[in-house]
Amino acid sequence: MGGLPFGERVPFGALVSRRERFEGVEIPPGSLPRLAAACLSILGPAKARVAFGRDLQGLGTISGQVSCEVELSCERCGNPLRETLCCEFCSTPDRELAHSLRLEDRLDLIELGPDGTLAILDYLEDCLLLELPVVARHAEGDPACEVPEGLMVDPLAEGEGRPESPFSALRGQLPGDRG
Numbered sequence: 001m002g003g004l005p006f007g008e009r010v011p012f013g014a015l016v017s018r019r020e021r022f023e024g025v026e027i028p029p030g031s032l033p034r035l036a037a038a039c040l041s042i043l044g045p046a047k048a049r050v051a052f053g054r055d056l057q058g059l060g061t062i063s064g065q066v067s068c069e070v071e072l073s074c075e076r077c078g079n080p081l082r083e084t085l086c087c088e089f090c091s092t093p094d095r096e097l098a099h100s101l102r103l104e105d106r107l108d109l110i111e112l113g114p115d116g117t118l119a120i121l122d123y124l125e126d127c128l129l130l131e132l133p134v135v136a137r138h139a140e141g142d143p144a145c146e147v148p149e150g151l152m153v154d155p156l157a158e159g160e161g162r163p164e165s166p167f168s169a170l171r172g173q174l175p176g177d178r179g
């Protein structure tokens, strides 16, 4: 079992002061429910390295890399498609300082809880979610992406002879639909 050296939330300030580093972090798919909902499956634990510290201007930062191999549904052929999501991140909760130094472009701003803790698993999951492709597709010419002839959908044939929605039989039977 890979190591998850922290819980859902970490004390941001203390880790910054200690310049804490976590290498070889493995986040089990069960801890990534939003990512799981956004793809067909998560193929293994997400891997991360995370470092806390202060940059030269004194901003407390969390930086590092997180990656995860997932299976998406190809929008062209409908077959599963493997994708490795990989995100380099560098964020700070020091909003005002970042603004005054005009560093908003180089650093993402994050929110800490009222107790000064960072929801680190949510944060790392957010990073992965941002890497999801807008349109998941096999590469052009990928033999895995062939649509079998018989399954080609003729757009003109649609409509007529289309099976009715299984819910259409329920119409008129629901209390709200009466009268």
Ligand SMILES: [Zn+2]
Residues within 6 Å of the ligand: 074, 075, 076, 077, 078, 079, 137, 138, 144, 145, 146
């Ligand atoms: Zn495809």
